[in-house]
Each structure stands twice: as C-alpha cells, then as structure tokens.
Amino acid sequence: MPASLKHTLIVMPAFNEEASVEHVVREVLTALPGVTCLVVDDGSTDATAELARSAGAVVAQLPFNLGVGGAMRTGFKYALENGFHNVVQVDADGQHDPVEVAKILNGLDSADLVLGARFAGQGQYTARGPRRWAMVVLARLLSRTARVKLTDTTSGFRASGPRAVRLFAEHYPAEYLGDTIESLVIAARAQCVIAQVPVSMRPRAGGVPSHNPIKSAVFLARVGMAVVFAFIRPQVILHERRPLTDKVDS
Template sequence: MKKLIIIPAYNEEANIVKTVESIERDAVGFDYIVINDCSTDRTKEICEEHGFHYVDLPINLGIGGAVQTGYKYAWENGYDMAVQVDGDGQHDPEFLELMAEYLEIHQVDMVIGSRFIEKQGFQSSGMRRVGIRFFSGLIRLMTGKTITDPTSGLRMAGRNVIELFSKDYPRDYPEPESVVAILRKGLKVAEVPVIMREREGGVSSISMKKSVYYMVKVTLAILIERIRR
C-alpha cells in the first residue's frame, strides 16, 4: 500500500522542521509532501535547506487549494491512501499507522482522527469547541451520521476519496463541508481517538475576527451541499 502524508504549510517556519522530522521518525512506511502555499516567511528556504520533499505554489491558494494540490499529487502518483497532517505540528504522526490499519481492515473510505472520543490532549479553545459541537449537530441533521470532530484536519482518505478530492475540494475551511460531500455520496466515514498537541509557534489561520465568518460560511456551504446533491 502506497501511503502519502500531505502537509499544507503557510508561514510555518517555526514548525515545519519539527513536523517533518517527527513524520520521518514516527511514520515509517509513509511518504510525505509539503505543500508550500506561497509562504511569505522562510518556509520554502527551510524545506530546501533540509532537503524536504515539497511543492511550491506560485500563488496563495488557501488551505483548500493547498490540500487539493496534495490530493492531486497523490492521485497522479498512484497512492492508495493519503492523510493530511497540518504543518503546525498539532497532529501526532504516531497515530497514522493505526488510522491506516483501521481504514484497510474496516473497508471505510475516510478515517478522521478525533480528539473528542477519549478527550485527551489539547482540546482546542472554548469558543472553537462550541463551533465544533454546532457543526457536529448540523452534519448529523444533514446526513444522519455523528462526527464528533468535524473540523479535524487529521483525516486519512482511501483511493476513491483521493480521486474525488483531487477534482473537487472546498476552498477554505474545508473539513466540515467535505465530510458532508462524501457522506452524501454514500461513502463510509469513521473516527478513531487521537491525541493532538497545541501549536508551538506561528499563527492560526482562523483568528477571533474570522470566527463569525467561518461559522456562517461553512453553515451555508453545508446547506448548499445538501441541496445540490
């Protein structure tokens, strides 16, 4: 089984070395590709200096475009599984083999790493947890499926989802919307418990000012996804 780790990175000079080195140490059997989303800091230079595998985007596409680039790379290079691991170091690569085994053994199409099943490790801020519960309820209403951590970026996809996401992927804040899209297609999504870490450096792409926009935009996108399918 060919397995690829997609690392979307925008201005992650403070974290990218630790992230890649932890993958090389703890995710044996996985390839990886850093998607440098036209960073304005030294992310690209650091990748070059350390000999990391990376794709350099000429313009900033945002998280959705960066992740879709990774799925395109995975599809075109024949990978059987692809997993998103954020460049900020919050996702622990020690859980990737467990996720891969679960996906293969249980024959599901996507496995999401959830921090809320066993409630260990970093649980996100109080405001974001409110938003996460809201999206979990909305997804259950739209699809009948309970997803405890719908905003988790730690998600492993099988070959059919790789193909789907390589062709069509939400632009920004894509996790809840894309989960609804594949559930509406009748594909199987499961969750496994993971432990996430708090960001050690850099700045989150979702600021306090963007939180309201995030809630409204994703809610509308999910409702539109429900209608058009």
C-alpha cells in the same frame, strides 16, 4: 516497508510555517519510516519551502495562497498521478502527532474517510465560546448526513482511502472551511463510508494560530455559510460503492 506506508502520501499544507515545518517533517519521516511527505507550500513568503525540502519532504510550491482546500487538492492530484492509495493530512504547525497516523490509517480497513477526532475520549483538547458551539451543532448535523456519529467535523487530521482520493482530486472544495465541513458532505453524498478515531492534539510548535477571540466570534456566521454551500453544491456520484466487506490495502 509496510504496505500502509509505501502506498500512503502524507500531505502537509503550509503557509509561512518556517518556525515549525522542518521539525514536523523530520518527525513525520522518523515516526513513519519509508513514507512520502509532500509539503504544499501555499504561497509562503518565508523559508517554508527551503526548510521542508532540506528536511526530506517533496515540495510543491503554489504561486499564491489558495488556502488549505486548494493546497489539499494539489496533494490529492499528486497522490492520484503518482500511484498512492491513501492520503493523510498532517498540519505543518506540529499539532498532529505522526505516531497517531497508523491508528487513522487502520480505520481505512472499513471506511473511505477517517477523521482524527479531538473530542472522542482521548487527550485534553478543548474549545470554548462560539467555536465550541459551532462544533457541537456541526457534529450533530453532519452525523446525520454521514449516517455515523461524529464528534469533531472540523478536524484536519484525517485519512482518505482510494475512493476518497479519486473523489477529492477532482472535487475537493477550496472555500473557507471547505476542507473540513464541505469535504465531509461531498464524501457522504458520494456514498463514501466515514468513520472517526480518537486522537490527541498538541500545542503549536511555532507560528501564529489561525483563530483569535475576535475571529472566533465571526466563526459561527462563516460556519453557517459553509454548511449552506456544502448542501447546495451538486451531488457527486462515484461509479461504484464500496462493498461493506471490502478491505482496503492501506
């Protein structure tokens, strides 16, 4: 079994994803032989947990809906307690292609947190209106914070190495957009090395999109609040910095 998969935990937050979760779990386990897939059932009221378990996933069931941030913190804690070095977030709706996980994991050779970027020259994913404006502004702001050019700071397709796993197991934010925007700021201020690799996104395999045109109009205001919360949160200091020449056993 490749070391990159043996020591990697796929974490899949899922809220009422019975239409897609079984297929996505099977696809992950087929594309990544030997990997462990943890589905965090975030208070679903449908058959999400049962279908994920029948497909071969380990399932953690939360008693009520915490949001993606709360589900991911559960995943990071599970990884830390069970000896996994790396965590890769994969959505349960089928938009993230498991074949691209290897590419993101490879980025951990020189970074602590690697984003799968939708706007980095690969694929045809597009965003319009307020969502696109917010993404552009966020990319510019957070690129300065992370000291590296980032084009897709709201991507949930990302890999965390050992330092980031330890950090996020205790400090992963559960607030709205905390799992994307605020977590990046926390990692950057903790001196984690952040990078991105281009990926392609696919249409949802099932379920209902989390944003519609009306919600997108509110997105700008919520993004602003998320940025404020991110920068007023106390800085977390890790005890050691990653050496620039260090190689992570991913």
